[in-house]
Amino acid sequence: MNNIKNVIEKLQVHSTQNQLPGNPINNEKPLEATEINQLLGHASILALSDEAEDKILAYEIITRIIEVRSGDDSKLLSSAEVIMSRLGNFPGRQLLRERFNFSGKKIPNFLKLECLSREIENSVFIDEESIQLTDFQYNFYSSLQEEKALSISAPTSAGKSFVLGLNLIKKLREKDSQCIVYIVPTRALIAEVSNRIRDSLRQYKLDDIVIRTAPLSISKERSQNGVVYVLTQERLMNYLNDAADEMPVITSLIVDEAHEIQKGKRGILLQSAIDYLLKKYPSTEILFASPLIKNPGYFFNIFNISDNGKFFTETISPVSQNIILASDVRGKTKEISFHLLSDGKKLSLGNRAVDFKFRGSKSIQKANLACEISKNGESVIIFANGPSDAESVAKEISETIKDYVPSLDIKLFIDFLKKEIHPEYPLIECLESGVGFHYGKMPSIVRSGIETLFKNDEIKFICCTSTLLQGVNLPAKHIIIENPRSGDSPMSRSDFLNLSGRAGRLLKEFHGNIWCIRPSTWDNNSYEGDKLQEISSAISTVMTDGGSLIQDLLSENIGSGKNIDEAEMAFSKLYQDYHYSENHSSIEAYRTDENSENLDKTISAISQMIVDLPSEIIEKNKGIRPDHLQRVYNFLLTTEHLEEYLLISPYTAGAKRKMENVIDVFIDCFEWELSQSYKNLISFLAYSWIWGKPLGELIGERVKFVRGRQPNKKPSTIIRDYLDVLDHDIRFKMVKYFSAYNDVLRLFLTHKGIDPEDIELEPYHIYLEFGSCEKKALNIMAMGLSRFSALHLSNVSDAIPEALDIDEYFNKIKVMDVRNLQMPSLCKQEILRMQGKSVRLAVANS
Template sequence: MTWLESIVSRALNDPYLNELTRKLELKYAHIFLYQKDDIALSEKEFDDVLRFADILSRSSEAEGRNKAYKIVSLMFDTYKNNRQYQYYANSILTKLGNFASLNIAVQDSEKVDTLEIALEKEIKKVYQKVPFNDLIFTDPQYKLFEAMKDSNHFSFSGPTSFGKSFIMDAFIQHIITERHGIDNIVILVPTRALINQVTARLKKLITNKNYKVLSHPVVPTIYRNRMLKYIFVFTPERLVAYLGEKGNPVIHYIFIDEAHKIIAEKDSRSPLYYHAILLAERKSIKLYFASPNIPNADVFLQLFEKSADEQMTIRESPVAQNRFYIDYIEQKGRMFTETGEDIEFENLGKHEHGYVSVLLKRLGQNCKNIVYCNTVADTIDFALQFSKKLPERNDDRIDSLIDLIKKYVHKDYFLIDCLKKGVAFHFGRLPQRIRERTEKLFEDKVIDYMFCTSTLLEGVNLPAKNIFIFSNAIGNSKFSDVDFWNLAGRAGRLSKELSGNIICVRMEEKKNRWDNPEKDLEVVRNKKIQNVQPIVIKGQKNFYTNLEHSLKAKDFTRANYSQTEKEIWDHYANIVFTHQASKTDSILMSNFLKRNNDGKKMLEKMEKDNHIPLYIMEQCSNIKIAYQNDIWEQASDQEKAFPEEISTQTCQAVLEKMYGYYNWEEEESKGRNPMVKQKTRLQYFSVLMYSWMKSTPLNMMIINIINYYKKKGEIWNRNEIITFDSQNRHHINLIINNLISDIDNVLRYKIKNYFLNYYLIVSDKLGKEVAGPNWAEYVEYGTMDNVIIELQNIGLPRHLSMLIKDEYSEFLTFEDGNLVDIEAEGLLQSIDCNKYKDELYELKEIFS
């Protein structure tokens, strides 16, 4: 240990520092909770705590550096104009390399520079400059960036506010420049919701004219002819589709964002993530993993059998967080401190009229606030209740979004009521177009309060000053430590403020609403996150036994398994058999054979009886091989896979055929939100699917489904069937939210996968002519029209593709059915800016 580190160690263990830090936290709590700055530091305490922070900032370890930063952030509100504070803050933040925070903490920091600090600033501004812009890496960001430059694969993890996307963007630019633009690159994201956000960001960032940013697994002819390079933004299923097409350009790098999704034990899509990345790894594509808050970042390298040396776990955060708990049942509150001793507030949590609204308004005034509510119903209800107490906002941008919602969705959509008051809600069932506009208003501080579900945990970049957490669960499962800090870590925005506030609120005695405070609050109090143990590596909870049982169609080892567990076991079992067929040597395969004595013999027998080609199994890894083989044997050239004519009747007939072939009665009728709880549900999906494939606009689809329920007379709501009332706004909103969810999660994911599998099997056995049209493509793109499909492939959303095809097709040039040119400038000039104001704005963003 060096002399300096010994001084830092003594400082960290000094009870006097704990005493001073606790006093600063109490002072901050009074300012935040009561708007009273009534706790004063003595002159000696003021001097001493700043000296402590200065010593700690010189540490090489995250603990000391984080504490130094925390002290600066706690003192800012009271002392930001104090010359001595400015002097120390300038020195401390320069030592940390946190220039974004320095610009907030100290105005004109050059005026308080010493020679030592001025020199250090200049050195860091030169060496730690981000390539191709004027920003400066923080110290840990720079260390990570340099390590990645010397690697062939890498895994890193850091706090939510660390700037993972920022690092990946900088590294991508480095690759393009240093390697002279010869590589194709993939960014892998967990959900479709993130595709547009990442695509828009990269289009603004990448200035090399030889690169195009695409999000569909098809390279359009318009680009192929120009010998371009590509950055693809894919979900795992799109990556699988891309890799399955032999004629596609070779991928050289894959950046896996939100990598913890690969090993999520309660996410039924995690096996697909694993499968997609392993397919890429087999093609010698370089893998780079980024994850939030995972202490053992090397675990992703182990999973894909890469050297575990090329990894980094960053524990230093560029933003501080202050943690509070307010309990309206026990009528008290507390602050969780850095020293581990809670500060109790007996007069917090008192019941008063509209107490939750009072809390949000008092603590959230003049800043951005996220309110986490878990369920969609709670999110909407809380947003509506809170917005009723607020005055109306007069803002042209809000009015413009409200007009768009009325036109594009429905005049009775509840988001309109909230937006009028400067409030919004955010969840996966919002139309993508509306969600993006809402996020933009929040980002620009036009909206102050955003009520949300766990979609915020999917990587959507929406930080805020305050995060209120009304529920300590995702769905029915309590927060894991990774989940909590992924959400709570969004409190505080780098370059906007020095710190953020996490406020956990217990409002009522209800399950998953902090109902067991002593146990539930441990995840808040204890900032240490446990090492993750991927089930593929450890095989805990009879994992590999259950894979064998899935392949043998035997009962699982537990009777009370969840639908998600079943889907994960079945999917990994399919992947095991795919690895047998492809002779892939993977950790999954080797562990399966180690844990199951007759596993090898069983797989060899299955392989001998199998008719399904490997490429189909790889494309459709979530569908049981037994069902696929049954279809292969039954497929006859007397019947096309899918009919030429599309009507609600043919849609129903096809869905009923799929229901039987793929045993939906067993596979898709269980769990919290099954696709077909009863077979009669197919009638609803036939209406929805027909409208979707016939290029029907969203607002008309909503009207069609409302008319469907008018005829049916009843609707499913919160675990019961109720009489449908078309004049009831709650019923209308329920239909809209369910419809959007069903388009994204059922039509474009589940049903599309079944259609694709059926089409591929019939095509392979009998030929494409016999198979007929590929309905999987129609369901994916929401159209049967090739022009609209081609336009979506170049990056236009469905609604803009339909507009251009219907009214401005003269600006498109086709050869042999393929789009080869689009006259963007003429198109933009010709669009009626009064009739299509929103569409014109969106097109300008895309073509800019």
């Protein structure tokens, strides 16, 4: 047994050495023919095992042999075909066939029958189409048919999304009036997921299914054929708050990237939103999907799902990863020491001499390494610890590349950036050298455009932040990481596993590579440890010590920023758990011997806070302290000029003044600390944004204004900062505040005997999130198109005649001829994508 282990390690080393940059310092030993035969026999046996570890090793052996032998042996390819079939890894088998043009004719008949049998075992049928699934996918698909509640954990590249698409088809075909809500963790994912669902529905002639990406209502009559909402947790809360009796009952909930429940304020909001949904619709079928967690059944506990539930964890992936450690060599600046991490063991890959200095600027080092490892045209993701870092590394890589010739698609995309964002937007210069960057606060159409260029191999390098951890589908052959962070903290093991799972593209590679630079200097050795991580909810983490963070909040002994946001969200949830439940069991669940005394202090503080507002108001606005909501009501009760605080149409004279009056209420009641200059900034931006002013115009004005006062400030910094204000303060914080304000105002008017419907309270929270108060643009964005495309369509004369509702707009857009419309090609491409025509920019422009 030790002998075979040694041979396997030799195979791992040899196959990885072939992918290292530079020149080897020492001789590297290739595998001998007898060793390869020994490995083939061992892999063939392991592939028949029921143990996950054996199956993973069988895949590792056969794919590595293929890579070192370049598939030049029909016997080897036949063995690989059989092993892949035994493993149920049909994507890997398809890659094998396509890469080596292999037909399998020389496989003995009895083995062909075995392969065919495995195909049949793992096949599902939609109409007359036979679809082969991996073992995990088949188990997942079968469980979705059988279970009312399901929680699954699987590697990033396991093919969860494909199965979810098949299940949606089945649900919507078999039952009328299905209302399915698909929760995604960030706005960055809404377009990707909604487009994927729309493509699946279109493939199976289900074009009449309504898809919504905004929390706008739909009648039960219109949703009879089925409706799918793709929403963030914030948008889900808005939907649930506005849900009227005539709206459809939510029948299914899909929580993608469910492990995000462990992360800060948004994790607490996610938990609160799901709680609220299950309270309103207790019969809802629910799925939790997470990457590689040890305790997928945990979700059933925190949501009190006790009946008809199933959970399981899958550790086998159809694509595997090499964790490569790259370290300095003392006294040799142009030499790198490489190790392969395998089952916790560091296997030496030797030292390599490279053409660049592995010292100095980290951005330059990452840029040089990225260029070295991609010499065969392979795709590279460079992980960055923030937007500024992403832009910096992208710039360094672009300056390293000398012979890149931009395609027509790149030129058209650059033209869009110059006209619609800003002529000095740093992405322009990077794209001219075939490099992109990607982070959450970029405009959605720009982000998705970069993703498309990368997937189409128009660009080979992309520098990304932690948006990759939140489900963005952007795999690559290589990922480069150095001392990674998630937000302000060192990256956790679970986040590292999620990120590293993006290395290796399904149907394109058998293995992906994660290059860990100088791992000994990392703040957290997240590259090593268990493959499965246990999670707990963010609220549970806050309550580990009994709730000191909440006590600090209530005693005003807490700073500003991230901590206070998380504390307020936690306090709001605990307040409701204490005051609106028949018993305090959910709070008592946090009690331990160690925190018992402190928990009593937290409970005492919460019990003494009495709010007179109805529970519905508190439940609707879980992200705001209940006592702060009470302050808003008290303010309205005492003000002598109520009319100055009634929001009116942004197009009406005096609207901006009244909006600013309400912002003053937020400053006082919500303890929103704003300087006068910053208040002026956000009120101007907010009002211009809801008026539908183009983003490029807003950015241009901002760059000009700041440069007038700080001539040396880089436009990249000005643009990035402005987009951050727009994303966090306008489209998150003010959306939350205006939504709560309207709820409290509506209650106050009712108490005064005034029907709120007679006043027509303007939904500024909707206007601010989507960036328009014009009905046509809002309806277009509710279908899933970007603000850019919606505004251009709204402004093109007769492009879309006036329609009554969202679905009529969609029906008109489905048959629209975009070729002669005067709008950017990127917007045309987005519309064509919605029509089911995935074309390149150059085609969209023709």
